[in-house]
Amino acid sequence: MNLGGFSMFDLYKAEAEQHGRALSDGLVALENATDPSLVEPLMRAAHSIKGAARIVGFEQVVTLAHAMEDCLVRLQRAQEPIVPARVDQLLKGTDLLVQSAQVAEADVPAWNTAHAAAIADLASQLQQPAAAPTTTMPQVPALPQVQPETPPTASSSASPSTTSNGPRSAADILQERPALPTSGPAPAAPAAAAPLPSAVSTHAAPPPTAASTTTKPVAGESSVMVRSRNLDRLMRLSGEGMVEARRLEAMQARLRAIRTRERSLEDLFDRRRQRQDVSDLDLEQAHAAIRNEVALLEADLQAHLRRTEELSTTLHHEAIDCRMRPFGDTCLTIPRTVRDLARSLDKDASARLEGQSVSVDRDILRKLEAPLTHLVRNALDHGIESRAERAGSGKRAQATLRVSASHQAGMLVVEIADDGRGIDLGRLRAKIIERNLSTPELVARMSDRELTDFLFLPGFSTAKAVTDLSGRGVGLDVVQTTVHEVGGSVEVQTELGRGTTFRMRLPVTLSVLRAAIVSIGGEPYAMPLARMERIDRLDHDALEHVEGRLAARVNDEVIGLVRGDELLGIPGDAESGALAVVSLLTRQRTLGVIVDGFLGEEDVVVQPLDERLGTVPHVSSASVRQSGELVLILDADAMAIDATRRLDEGTLRGAAAGSEDARSRRYRVLVVEDSLTVREVERQMLTRAGYMVDVAVDGLDGWNALQRDRYDLVLSDVDMPRINGLELVRRIRADRKLASVPVVMVSYKDREEDRLAGLEAGATAYLTKGAFHDRTLLDTVADLIAASAG
C-alpha cells in the first residue's frame, strides 16, 4: 500500500483510531471474561500508539499510553486482578487516546498543555492498585434527546462539545462522562483518592480552536468510505472492460480481411464470366474460406457479447455494493455503551450482537445510529431489572441485550431485545385512560400492537420514575419519526416478566431494490419484490366474476383481482389473451393485480421522480433498466391500499357500482388515520352522522386519495407513517385545487405547542382525541363543511 500521500500525522491519526477501537472493544471483552490471555493484543495496541505518538511529538499521549501499557502488563502477569474499576480507568485512557486522533496537527501543543494535569492524574491512578469493584460506578449523563439526523459516525464526530444541544453519538456521550468518583481511597495514593481535577473533563471540551479546526468539513464534494475489496474489484472489472473493448478492434480488422476476401471472390466471378478461366473449385474454395472466417468471427463476437454482458452486470452489482456497509459498523459502540450504562445503574448486563455482517445501505446505517442508541439505553434503564429483582424472579444474574440484524423479505429487520421485566399492558391501558387519551371501552378493544403504539407518543412514559437516563417519554417518538422517514416501521413485542423486543423494519437500501418487471398497458413497471407474494401466469379465460368482481383461482385460492391498467389510469388492452397476476401482500387479504406480462426480475437503481411532476399516485420513483429502457417503480403498498378502498367503494371495474347521484348528495369526508381502531371509530361516527366517508391508512395514502377524488373535508391524524399529518396538510395548502378544503387534525398530542404546530401547518381546526367523547368532533366537522360550502 502506498502511503506516500499521507503525512506522519495522518498516519498517527489512523493508527490511534484503529488501535483505540481495538482497546475499547478488547477492554469490554476482558472485563466480561477476566481472562489475562486477552490482554496481550491490548498491550500491543497501547504500545503501537505510544510509538506513533512519540514520532509526532504527542508527549501526553506517550505518557498515557506508557502508563496504560504498564498497567496492562501487570494484568497480563496476573499481578493484579481484572476489576471493573481498573477497566474504567483504562477505558478513560482509551477515550483520550481516541480523542487525540481527532486533534489537528497545529493544535497538538495546546492539547498537550490542556490535558497534562488530567493525564498525569490518570497515569498515576493506573500505577496504583485499583479501587474495589463496588465503589467505582461511573455517573451517567442525562439522556440526550435523540434527533432524526445524526452525525455521520461516532468516529467522525470530532467535536464532543459539552454545551451542544444537537444530536450526539454514543461515543460523544461516553466521552463526556465525568471523572470517576473514587470513594474507595487507594492506600498510599492520596492523589488517586481525590476526584480527578476538572482538567479531565476538558478532554471532552477541547479549546474552541481545537474544536473548530478538527470538525471543519473538507470543502467541496463529500467523500465516502469504500471497502478496498470493492474498489479492487471495480478496478479489475473496469480493466477487463478495457480489454474487452480492445478485442473489438481485432474483430474489426478481421472483418476488413473478410471484405478483402469477398472482393477477391467477386473478382473470380468477374473473371469466370469474362474469360471462363476460373473453375467451380476455385470459387468454392474462396467461398469456403470466407464462410470459415465469418463463422469464427461470429463465434468470437458471441463470446465477446456474453463476456461484455456478464462484465457490465458484475460491474453494476459491484457499484451498487459500494453503497453497502456491514450492519456491525453501527454497533461498534454498543458493547461499551451497555457495559458503562449497566454499571452506572448497578445492573449486570452484556450485549450480544448478531448479524453484524448483514449489508445495509450506508444512508440507512447513518439514520439507524440514533434510534439504535436510544433503544439500547431505553432497554437498560427500563427493560432490564436490577440485580436484586432478577435474583428474586429466578433469572440469570447477567441480563442480555440482543441487538440483531437480518434480511427478511427484502427488508432489513433490526431487533433490540432484552430479557428484562417486559411491559405491563394492564398498566399501559390504565395510563392511556388516566391521561384521557382514549375511552376505557376503546382501550379494552385495542390490540397489543395498538396499545404499545402509545409508547411512541411524545411525552408518554410508563416509567414509574424519571431517571437521568430516560423515563421522560422523550425519545421513542423521535425513534419512530426517524424510522418512518426512511419508509420503515417500528413495533414492540413484549411479554411480562420475559422481556421486550423493539423491532425496526427498514428498507435495506434507499438506492437499489430487487423488483419484478411487469408490463402494464404495454409499458414496463418495476414492482418491489419485498411487497409481492408471487406472480402467476394465467389465461384470460381463467378470469371469473364473483358478485360482479374479477377473481381467479390461483394455487387453490380464489383471489380478488383488479386490472393494473385501470388502477393506474392507463388505457390498456383489456382483452389480451395471456396475462399475469401479481399478488400483493396486504394487511387483510391477498390482492391480485392483472398485468400484461412478467418481463423478468432485476435490481433497479432507484432515481427519485422528477420534482416537477409532484406526487404521482402509485409511483414511488423511476429507474433506467440495463437495456436503457425507462421503468417506473410502483408503490405496491399504495396500490394495495387504494385498490382495496376502490373495490369497497365500487369505483373499480367489475365492482358493484354505487349511484353517483346518490353519492353526490352527501358530503364526502376523508379520514386519514393509521390506527385501525381509531379509524373505524371515526368512520362510524361520521357515517352515522350522514357523511360519505372514505378512509386512508396514512398520509401518503390520504394524499393519493385527494389526488383522485374531491372531498369536502379531511380529518387527519398527526403521527403516521410515510407522510405525517403536518406534511399532509402542508401539501394540501400548497395545492391550488385543494387549498380551500378544510382539514381537521385529531391527535393524542394535547400540548399547546402541538396544537400550534398543527394550525401553523395549515389545519383549520386541531382537536385532541378526547373530542370523541362528546359532540366536539361532529360539530366541528359540520361547522367547517357548512362554512366551506356557504
Place this chain on the structure above:
Amino acid sequence: MADPGATGGHARTERNMTDHRPLTAAELDANAEAFARVIERERATDVHAVLARVGSSWIAVPAARVLRVTRAVKPHRIPHRSHRALRGLANIEGEVAIVMDLASLCGFSWSPTGDDAARMIVLGERGAAWAFEADEVPGTVAGNSQDLLAAPLTVAASGAGFTTHLMPCATGHAGILDVDALLAACAEAVRA
C-alpha cells in the same frame, strides 16, 4: 536520390518564416479589409438555431438553449396524468427527462412517426430537462436577425404564442421558438 523539388520547397518555407520586413500601407489596408469582411460575415449570422420538423411545421430552436439532440425513444406514460401535452418520461443518456408534446403545446395535432429519422430535442437545464419529439432534425441553421420576419397573424393570435419570428431556411420558413415561454407552459402542464 534526393528530391530537388522538396529541398527547394523547404528552403522557400525557411525564407518566408524568417522574412520580417514591415508591411506596406497597401498591404495593411488589404488585411484590414479582409478582417472587416470576416466580422461582417459573422455579424450576418447572429441567429443560430437547431432546425426541427414536427409534422409539416418547421421549427427553429435557439441553439444556445439546446442541451442535446438524441435518437427518439418512446416515452413511458405517467399513471394518472392525462394532460395532452405530457407525453411521459424517457431515459435520455442516463437521465430521466420529461417528454412534452410540442405540437399540443402549440395547439396543433400531430403523432410521432417513430421512424429512423425521428429525434428528441432536449432543452432546459441538466437535471431539469425537457425533451420534445420531432420527426426529423436535419441540423442547424444560421441567419441574420435583420432578415427575420414577424410571425403571421394566424400564429400570433393562436394563443400559444411560442413563435417569436420566422427564419428563412432551405425549406421555406421556420418558426423561432420562445424557449422561456415554452418551458413555462411545460411547467404549468405537468402541474395540472
